[in-house]
Amino acid sequence: MARGARPKIDPALDLAPYLKTVEGLQGVFDPCAQLGRVAPVEIEIGSGKGLFLTRIARTCPDRLFVGVEIAKSYAALIAGRLAKAQATNALIFQGDGVRFADEHIAPNSVDAFHVYFPDPWWKKKHRKRRVLNERLLRAIERNLKPGGRLHFWTDVQEYFETTLELIAEVTRLEGPLEVAESSPEHDLDYRTHFERRSRLSGLPVYRSEFICRELSEPATPPPVE
Numbered sequence: 001m002a003r004g005a006r007p008k009i010d011p012a013l014d015l016a017p018y019l020k021t022v023e024g025l026q027g028v029f030d031p032c033a034q035l036g037r038v039a040p041v042e043i044e045i046g047s048g049k050g051l052f053l054t055r056i057a058r059t060c061p062d063r064l065f066v067g068v069e070i071a072k073s074y075a076a077l078i079a080g081r082l083a084k085a086q087a088t089n090a091l092i093f094q095g096d097g098v099r100f101a102d103e104h105i106a107p108n109s110v111d112a113f114h115v116y117f118p119d120p121w122w123k124k125k126h127r128k129r130r131v132l133n134e135r136l137l138r139a140i141e142r143n144l145k146p147g148g149r150l151h152f153w154t155d156v157q158e159y160f161e162t163t164l165e166l167i168a169e170v171t172r173l174e175g176p177l178e179v180a181e182s183s184p185e186h187d188l189d190y191r192t193h194f195e196r197r198s199r200l201s202g203l204p205v206y207r208s209e210f211i212c213r214e215l216s217e218p219a220t221p222p223p224v225e
């Protein structure tokens, strides 16, 4: 992700309640216990500058939101924004979102996963670094409640198509469901920073949504190596 000039974080803000690290986790993380109430849980992997996370936390106070962002500076920036807004229903983890979803989230406990404009890793030899890989997809399927949803948007057609193929191959998530394009009236009406950037540049945005149906049998385990 291109690093531009970033707003400074007010040093008077206490980031500790909002900023955690994946490294610091031991065992399963329970967002309801951490945030002190039982409510639907949504997780965003790769939150970037946090436009989606900070805004959705404000507009949906009855839901809990957890972001995971690998870049330390962005994670701190998001924590600063949540602290400034005195959010009581959201926090950000700095660290690897794949590991977070695979190792630290309980099965059947999440209402939605959001992955918006993941880094494309254009070169074929680098594609294995993509965040929406088999490990993350299997974790998403395992952790979603029946009726839970995966939202995946990108501006990279090849990433979109290969990921949709991978979802069909390794999960039983149902989709892609049709996602309507919004008509933003204001600069902040875009869902994420990258959606705004793409659409203002006239680039297409590929949107998908998948739903987890109640499965009668457990999902096929990954092959033993």
Ligand SMILES: C[S@@+](CC[C@H](N)C(=O)[O-])C[C@H]1O[C@@H](n2cnc3c(N)ncnc32)[C@H](O)[C@@H]1O
Pocket: 001, 045, 046, 047, 048, 049, 068, 069, 070, 071, 074, 095, 096, 097, 098, 115, 116, 117, 118, 119, 131, 192, 193, 194, 195
């Ligand atoms: C292209 S940006 C998109 C940011 C935001 N979702 C948006 O749409 O504006 C991708 C973000 O994913 C983060 N990222 C990359 N790999 C990650 C990983 N394994 N876990 C968590 N975040 C990751 C990057 O640091 C970057 O901020």
